[in-house]
Amino acid sequence: MVSEPVSRVWRSEREIHLRAQLGTFRRGSGDPTSRWGADGSVVRAVQTPEGVGTLHLVCRGADSVVEARAWGPGAQWLLESVPALLGEGDDASGFVAHHDLVADAWRRFPHWRVPRSGLVLDALAPAVIEQKVTGQEAFSGYRALVRRFGEPAPGPFGPALVAPPTASGWARIPSWAFLQASVDGARSRALVVAARSAGRLEEGARLGATEARRRMQSLPGIGVWTSAEVAQRALGDPDAVSFGDYHVAKDIGWALTGEPVDDAGLAELLEPYAGHRYRVQALLGLAGHRRPRRGPRMAPRRHLPTRAR
Structure with a gap:
């Protein structure tokens, strides 16, 4: 039996486009922790500090009114998080576009935060x-x-919607199960260590992005790129550009200069945007500015041991 949800209606002073705003949280079209409805709604299943919860958001067209419903022990926490999740705490007032493509993307997505x-x-x-x-x-x-290893998401969305494991759940996953999922030992060890330090990491988020990233990068296997990916989503950091990414420097370089660049070139290109470098990355991504892809795709690798022949 599905319990009744708790709900709230939240109004912003800007337009809210849920898919543009929350697309970064979706890990591929088959992500079992999210669901995107034909009506433009978005559903997320997460582990909150209060327990597992499911959040369902609806915004009627390009509107400023968001209807939110939530289920599970984490429901109230999720409702309270809606404004921040939708970027309400992000201050873009000091942002100035120094390139025509960036200015065009900002005109197209002025609502994004x-x-x-x-x-x-x-x-x-x-x-x-x-x-x-x-x-x-x-x-x-x-x-x-x-x-x-996750758990069924609370609410009426059926078994296809699954919340990710808790911190202790991630830490208990055996190495062979990671290998079966094509996650090699280096990544699985980094994730298990991070899960065992989850309390300290979550506390760091309350102390600000700088401290949160310092705590993440103090752990083995977590560097600048990984901490930036977290800062972009969990910490609301508008400056957390993805240095070390295979595509980002090349794509931004191509968009702004006509040639791919490396991380050093990216840092130079984005220097005028200090404080808003991730904002530039996100806006160019939303506007579809990516360099042409050529050649065959890399085949997925296998990490399971094989018999010698």
Whole structure:
């Protein structure tokens, strides 16, 4: 029997486009922790500080009114998090576009703001799984692990919607199960260590992005790229550009100069945007500015041992 949800209606002073605002949280089209409805609604299943919860958001067209419903022990926490999740705490007042393409993207997406979920491990676990592999491999691995070790999402959405494991749940996953999901030992060890330190990491988020990133990067296997991916989603950091990413520097370089650049070139290109560098990355991504992809896709790798022949 599904319990009755708790609900709230929240109004913003800007237009809210749920899919643009929350697309960064979706880990591939088959992500079992999220569901995107044909009516434009978005559903997320997460582990909150109060327990598991499901959040259902509806915004009628390009409107400023968001109808939110939530289920589970974490329901009230999720309702209170809605404004921050939709970027209400992000201050874009000092942002100035120094390139025509950035200015055009800002005109097209003036409503977009950096989200803040407030949930470090929720963003960190998939980011670790995504380290140094293709998106296809990362999404497949995350999907397999969540379906196997997560828990049913509260609410009326059926068994296809699954909340990710708790911190202790991630820490208990055996190494062979990670390998079956094509997550190698380096990534699984980093994730297990992070899960065991989840309390300290979540506390860091309340102390600010700088301290939160310092605590993450003090752990083995978590570097600048991974902490930036978390800061973009959990901490609402508008400056957390994805240095170390296989595509980001090349894509932004291509968009702004006509040539791909490396991380050093990216840092130079984005220097005028200090304080808003991730905002530039996100806006160019929303506007679809990516360099042409050429050549065959990398085949997914296998991490299970094989018999010698």
